[in-house]
Amino acid sequence: MKNSINIQLYSSCNCNCSFCHFTDKMYKKIDPQFVLDYLNQHDDINYIVITGGEPTLAIDEYRTIINGIDKTKKRIILQTNGWWGNNETIKEVIKKNPPSIVHLSVDSEKQNIININNVINAYNFLNENGIITYVINHTNNDEEFKTYLGIFPDLKRGNIVYDNGINLYDCGTALLANNTVGKINVKGWL
Numbered sequence: 001m002k003n004s005i006n007i008q009l010y011s012s013c014n015c016n017c018s019f020c021h022f023t024d025k026m027y028k029k030i031d032p033q034f035v036l037d038y039l040n041q042h043d044d045i046n047y048i049v050i051t052g053g054e055p056t057l058a059i060d061e062y063r064t065i066i067n068g069i070d071k072t073k074k075r076i077i078l079q080t081n082g083w084w085g086n087n088e089t090i091k092e093v094i095k096k097n098p099p100s101i102v103h104l105s106v107d108s109e110k111q112n113i114i115n116i117n118n119v120i121n122a123y124n125f126l127n128e129n130g131i132i133t134y135v136i137n138h139t140n141n142d143e144e145f146k147t148y149l150g151i152f153p154d155l156k157r158g159n160i161v162y163d164n165g166i167n168l169y170d171c172g173t174a175l176l177a178n179n180t181v182g183k184i185n186v187k188g189w190l
């Protein structure tokens with residue numbers, strides 16, 4: 001049986017999407033040791049969704065968690081808005097500690113804040129490094145979808161349901177996904 005867990009690495013975001021239910025202005029990072037201890041006690045968890053807020057804003061915590069996970073037994077899905085496409089520090093950490101899958105989200109509201117060129121650079125970087133990447137647009141607006149399809153030819157629409165039943169909505173809203181084990185997005189914060 002495949003079990004999943006959502007880890008809210010960082011409580012806040014550098015974006016301010018009106019539809020996001022999970023970011024705050026508290027800027028709290030998770031305690032990576034708490035996560036590793038929790039995972040060590042739950043061998044049955046094999047899908048780990050790393051989300052936020054924007055999880056790459058807690059990149060040291062990301063690195064510690066990834067380093068401590070047995071990646072032969074667990075798949076790691078990173079959800080991000082891709083702001084870091086020109087940030088060499090973040091890219092280096094992701095390159096050395098790659099997740100199994102990245103979920104990049106684009107939409108007109110988000111792109112009022114996050115430059116689309118940064119997201120394109122993040123997408124290209126992930127592909128160059130062989131990391132499976134899904135770009136998602138969640139809008140009902142056909143014109144908007146077509147615009148982003150012109151940039152990302154394999155753009156998906158709506159939410160993704162992975163083969164294990166994990167249902168991913170937007171970056172922060174991943175916490176709405178069915179979670180067969182539990183959420184550790186509060187107790188684990190520093």
Ligand code: SF4
Pocket residue numbers: 013014015016017019020021022023052053054081110170171172173
């Ligand atoms: S939807 Fe994603 S990018 Fe937008 S505020 Fe929430 S976490 Fe940030």
